[in-house]
Amino acid sequence: MVCKNCQERPVIKLTNSNIYLCKNCFIKYFEKKVKKTISDYKLIEKNDNIIIATSGGKDSTSLLYLLKKILKGRKDIKIIAIAIDEGIHNYRDKSLEFLKIFCQEHEVELKIFSYKEEFGKSLDEILKTYKGIPCSICGVLRRYLLNKKSKELKATKLATGHNLDDEAQSIVMNYFKNNIKISARLGPITGIKKDEKFIPRIKPLYFLTEKEVTAYAFLKGFMDKFNECPNSPYSYRGQIRDMLNDFEAKYPGTKHSIIMSFLELLPVLKENYRNNLHAINYCVSCSEPCSQKECKTCKYIKTVIKL
Numbered sequence: 001m002v003c004k005n006c007q008e009r010p011v012i013k014l015t016n017s018n019i020y021l022c023k024n025c026f027i028k029y030f031e032k033k034v035k036k037t038i039s040d041y042k043l044i045e046k047n048d049n050i051i052i053a054t055s056g057g058k059d060s061t062s063l064l065y066l067l068k069k070i071l072k073g074r075k076d077i078k079i080i081a082i083a084i085d086e087g088i089h090n091y092r093d094k095s096l097e098f099l100k101i102f103c104q105e106h107e108v109e110l111k112i113f114s115y116k117e118e119f120g121k122s123l124d125e126i127l128k129t130y131k132g133i134p135c136s137i138c139g140v141l142r143r144y145l146l147n148k149k150s151k152e153l154k155a156t157k158l159a160t161g162h163n164l165d166d167e168a169q170s171i172v173m174n175y176f177k178n179n180i181k182i183s184a185r186l187g188p189i190t191g192i193k194k195d196e197k198f199i200p201r202i203k204p205l206y207f208l209t210e211k212e213v214t215a216y217a218f219l220k221g222f223m224d225k226f227n228e229c230p231n232s233p234y235s236y237r238g239q240i241r242d243m244l245n246d247f248e249a250k251y252p253g254t255k256h257s258i259i260m261s262f263l264e265l266l267p268v269l270k271e272n273y274r275n276n277l278h279a280i281n282y283c284v285s286c287s288e289p290c291s292q293k294e295c296k297t298c299k300y301i302k303t304v305i306k307l
């Protein structure tokens with residue numbers, strides 16, 4: 001087996017094909033695909049102020065590195081990294097240590113916001129009394145802080161490291177839970193209705209699989225081991241991920257098909273919900289955008305965190 005392009009020793013077989021690539025050709029393939037996604041979906045515009053949601057994991061580290069590289073020389077575009085410290089002992093503390101060094105080495109400004117400072121308790125402390133699924137509360141608090149802090153930093157885009165596997169999981173989860181309206185907010189660039197209180201999210205790694213992002217981070221030498229949050233096996237997403245991995249192994253191309261059929265439907269979904277969407281509400285307690293009178297974060301603060 002040799003690399004399709006240069007006959008060198010291959011390091012990876014591309015998902016959903018019989019193509020083998022060597023290290024250099026794979027890195028070129030990966031970076032070209034990210035640039036194509038940015039250009040095809042107009043993810044980045046002139047004078048953008050891009051906040052990159054980072055965690056010290058393989059996806060957001062690869063994204064940070066690539067946006068910095070791709071946007072080098074663009075004086076009109078600013079990038080800042082932000083990270084949320086949920087307060088997960090032996091996991092987030094370690095990944096943030098790595099991230100601080102990585103950002104220093106790559107000269108990217110990093111701002112860290114923690115649950116402890118913003119809500120009064122770390123996730124580990126919250127979970128001493130909260131008996132629900134950890135990710136359900138953690139995900140709500142995390143999305144809330146990312147949106148709020150991006151606005152405070154006057155971001156025009158919030159870039160996230162979501163890859164093809166993450167998106168396929170979200171699509172299937174929303175189907176299984178009859179949350180199709182939430183799917184209308186997915187895609188390489190999010191948003192149904194323009195609202196200055198919602199920062200559009202962009203996903204430059206959208207068409208790259210988890211396996212490809214892992215290989216890229218490893219081959220670029222960003223990290224040699226990949227830690228997983230200790231709470232993730234309990235999540236609904238974790239079970240969907242296992243199911244899709246199982247299907248992918250039996251029927252290669254499954255995840256790719258989920259994404260491609262979803263992208264065909266997405267314009268119809270967006271149009272439908274744009275027309276049927278009532279005006280966005282603002283939380284009576286914190287003024288953040290939400291679908292009901294009070295946002296989920298404020299409800300959690302009153303009913304779980306302040307206990």
Ligand code: SF4
Pocket residue numbers: 086134135136138139229230231232235
């Ligand atoms: S896996 Fe769940 S608990 Fe862990 S950081 Fe992600 S959302 Fe939070």
Ligand SMILES: [Zn+2]
Pocket residue numbers: 003004005006007008021022023024025026
């Ligand atoms: Zn090659």
Ligand SMILES: [Zn+2]
Pocket residue numbers: 283284285286287288294295296297298299
């Ligand atoms: Zn609120």
